Amino acid sequence: MKCFPHGCLTYGQGPAGTAFSSLVTHLLAAQCLITEPWPKDYSYGLTSGDRFDFIIVGSGTAGSLLASRLSEDNSTVLLIEAGGDPPMESIVPNFSGATHKTRNAFQYYTEVDENSNKGSISEISYWPRGRVLGGTGSINGHLHMRGSEGDYAPWHLEENDGWDWPTLKKYFMKSEKMVDPLILNNPELRKEHGTEGQFVVDQLNFTHGDIVEKLTNAYKELGLTYLDDLNGPTQMGVGKIRGGIHKGRRVSTATAFLNPASERKNLKVMKHTFVNQIEFDEKTNKAIGVKVSLLYGDIETYYANKEVILSAGTINTPKILMVSGIGPKKHLKELKIKVKSNLPVGQNLQDHVRIPIPVTVDTGATQRDEHFWLKAAAQYLLDQTGPHTTNYDQPNINAFLSVEDGKSLPDVQIDHNYFVPNTSYVFSMCTNTMSFKDSICKQFADFNKDKELFIFFVSLCRPHSRGNILMRGNNPMEHPKIFSKYFNDTRDMDTFVKAIKKVTEIVNTPTLKAMNAEIKRINFEGCDDLEFESEAYWECMARTVTYNVYHPVGTAKMGKEKDPESVVDSRLRVIGVKGLRVVDASIMPTIPSVNTNAAVMMIAERAADFIKEDYKIKENKKDEL
Numbered sequence: 001m002k003c004f005p006h007g008c009l010t011y012g013q014g015p016a017g018t019a020f021s022s023l024v025t026h027l028l029a030a031q032c033l034i035t036e037p038w039p040k041d042y043s044y045g046l047t048s049g050d051r052f053d054f055i056i057v058g059s060g061t062a063g064s065l066l067a068s069r070l071s072e073d074n075s076t077v078l079l080i081e082a083g084g085d086p087p088m089e090s091i092v093p094n095f096s097g098a099t100h101k102t103r104n105a106f107q108y109y110t111e112v113d114e115n116s117n118k119g120s121i122s123e124i125s126y127w128p129r130g131r132v133l134g135g136t137g138s139i140n141g142h143l144h145m146r147g148s149e150g151d152y153a154p155w156h157l158e159e160n161d162g163w164d165w166p167t168l169k170k171y172f173m174k175s176e177k178m179v180d181p182l183i184l185n186n187p188e189l190r191k192e193h194g195t196e197g198q199f200v201v202d203q204l205n206f207t208h209g210d211i212v213e214k215l216t217n218a219y220k221e222l223g224l225t226y227l228d229d230l231n232g233p234t235q236m237g238v239g240k241i242r243g244g245i246h247k248g249r250r251v252s253t254a255t256a257f258l259n260p261a262s263e264r265k266n267l268k269v270m271k272h273t274f275v276n277q278i279e280f281d282e283k284t285n286k287a288i289g290v291k292v293s294l295l296y297g298d299i300e301t302y303y304a305n306k307e308v309i310l311s312a313g314t315i316n317t318p319k320i321l322m323v324s325g326i327g328p329k330k331h332l333k334e335l336k337i338k339v340k341s342n343l344p345v346g347q348n349l350q351d352h353v354r355i356p357i358p359v360t361v362d363t364g365a366t367q368r369d370e371h372f373w374l375k376a377a378a379q380y381l382l383d384q385t386g387p388h389t390t391n392y393d394q395p396n397i398n399a400f401l402s403v404e405d406g407k408s409l410p411d412v413q414i415d416h417n418y419f420v421p422n423t424s425y426v427f428s429m430c431t432n433t434m435s436f437k438d439s440i441c442k443q444f445a446d447f448n449k450d451k452e453l454f455i456f457f458v459s460l461c462r463p464h465s466r467g468n469i470l471m472r473g474n475n476p477m478e479h480p481k482i483f484s485k486y487f488n489d490t491r492d493m494d495t496f497v498k499a500i501k502k503v504t505e506i507v508n509t510p511t512l513k514a515m516n517a518e519i520k521r522i523n524f525e526g527c528d529d530l531e532f533e534s535e536a537y538w539e540c541m542a543r544t545v546t547y548n549v550y551h552p553v554g555t556a557k558m559g560k561e562k563d564p565e566s567v568v569d570s571r572l573r574v575i576g577v578k579g580l581r582v583v584d585a586s587i588m589p590t591i592p593s594v595n596t597n598a599a600v601m602m603i604a605e606r607a608a609d610f611i612k613e614d615y616k617i618k619e620n621k622k623d624e625l
């Protein structure tokens with residue numbers, strides 16, 4: 001985007017005129033202020049064959065943080081990123097959805113699955129992954145959720161493996177800079193949070209405070225406990241969400257960790273550079289570097305003295321491993337790829353599947369006036385406040401509940417959308433973001449005609465189903481085959497349907513009854529004969545309006561070295577080769593109950609210390625600029 005010249009302005013007369021022209025000048029200049037001090041691009045500034053101590057592939061949530069930590073001392077670090085600088089839509093919180101179907105994201109789709117997505121366009125699920133500095137953390141929904149001790153119990157397999165809860169909590173807190181006064185002013189809550197880290201976590205705003213109050217009351221009437229902090233010891237209940245939005249801008253690991261480190265001489269970032277495969281020393285089976293394609297097609301090789309670290313995310317990390325000869329032997333042989341280590345790469349894929357439940361209500365809210373968004377834009381440009389600083393204007397509470405009472409971990413998480421009557425973008429949100437067929441999206445738009453509309457998004461916290469990823473061929477740039485296998489394990493549907501029934505009881509609470517709340521039936525061939533709100537109906541809906549929270553994890557599973565399901569050991573080293581680690585969401589053995597970004601940051605913090613220990617790198621030596 002170019003900045004407009006503003007020399008055409010004449011100066012106003014008197015205080016009013018001066019204020020007027022100063023405002024116009026400010027607004028015109030403001031577009032140039034919506035950027036960040038991104039690091040310099042070295043993609044055409046290095047020489048093929050250059051050596052670094054560490055090469056990190058991918059500057060996403062994990063990679064940006066790790067690059068910052070590993071370059072704290074004198075180690076030389078090369079961070080290679082397939083994308084470029086995040087656009088304005090990534091920085092302005094309300095627009096993050098606008099980054100998805102663009103070049104700033106890998107456009108991944110799942111394969112058709114007989115158990116799900118019947119109402120999705122082409123019956124497949126859309127899985128965007130960020131292709132920019134900050135990775136998926138630059139296009140995500142900002143929520144910062146840790147989960148609780150029980151979520152990470154399956155990760156901790158042996159004494160002293162470094163994955164016990166007190167250690168993990170320490171790493172969660174290390175990155176965090178909590179600034180919400182509600183937490184800071186309460187010593188009990190404050191002690192659960194980091195305040196000295198670089199990743200600012202703040203309150204998330206919403207434009208309809210009254211609606212959130214009503215929704216919260218309804219959950220309380222349903223029997224849920226109000227939690228002041230959803231990142232406390234438990235998530236079971238309802239409470240305010242918090243996340244990476246500060247002073248009206250996105251906080252990502254690129255803005256929080258990479259940008260402040262970008263002046264270090266020992267850290268170089270290559271943008272628009274695609275890592276094709278890992279180079280190995282054939283004799284020792286040690287990863288010695290990476291082969292890359294630059295923006296204009298040049299192929300180059302860069303070498304690592306110590307390690308190559310893959311932080312390319314749950315879909316791209318297994319691709320790079322498989323193309324490089326690390327994966328299931330049978331699959332690699334079919335692709336005519338020489339096998340270096342026979343490992344279950346691409347297996348163990350897990351995701352939070354979710355469905356939208358439409359509920360109309362009547363609180364007397366009216367359609368927004370035609371100038372609402374114009375005023376919102378001016379407000380944002382003036383002082384970075386207002387509707388554009390919200391994470392797409394979601395009611396800022398989430399709820400967690402389990403089918404049976406007394407469980408310590410939730411079965412489902414519920415987030416919400418709220419639309420005043422006749423909101424113009426309900427149809428486009430449904431078709432673009434949720435990727436449902438027009439016949440379904442027309443119904444959502446109709447529900448909103450002259451009525452307020454809630455969407456209760458119910459997602460399954462800890463699915464048993466496991467999907468997988470396979471290569472189509474041996475071309476590293478080709479999109480892989482993604483098998484979501486949502487509901488493949490029948491226990492998932494059983495829990496999901498029971499939980500949905502429990503959630504939908506909310507319309508019978510006094511608060512929602514007083515709002516004339518009504519669950520709306522979504523008509524769809526195959527579900528139409530089923531009794532509305534019966535278990536069979538909800539099962540049919542789950543298989544039809546299948547959506548997800550974009551949280552795929554697990555395709556390079558961490559575990560014991562001898563376990564045939566493991567791809568990396570507990571220090572995240574790839575089994576069967578040397579000099580290669582994976583540090584991103586793909587190492588998760590099991591998905592936590594909550595959104596995954598904070599857990600990925602924790603993994604990167606954890607890994608940074610493993611690596612520093614292994615190479616006897618001193619802690620936090622001062623930057624040498």
Ligand SMILES: Cc1cc2nc3c(=O)[nH]c(=O)nc-3n(C[C@H](O)[C@H](O)[C@H](O)COP(=O)(O)OP(=O)(O)OC[C@H]3O[C@@H](n4cnc5c(N)ncnc54)[C@H](O)[C@@H]3O)c2cc1C
Binds near residue numbers: 320595
């Ligand atoms: C729409 C959406 C909303 C979400 N909302 C939330 C939320 O609100 N809260 C939350 O906690 N989580 C959320 N998540 C999930 C969360 O953002 C991810 O779990 C997390 O960002 C994953 O981090 P990662 O480091 O594993 O991978 P990524 O952040 O995806 O990083 C991978 C990086 O590697 C680069 N790369 C890939 N392949 C190559 C290659 N061959 N060569 C060079 N570079 C390469 C990519 O461009 C990318 O920058 C959301 C995800 C999406 C898609």
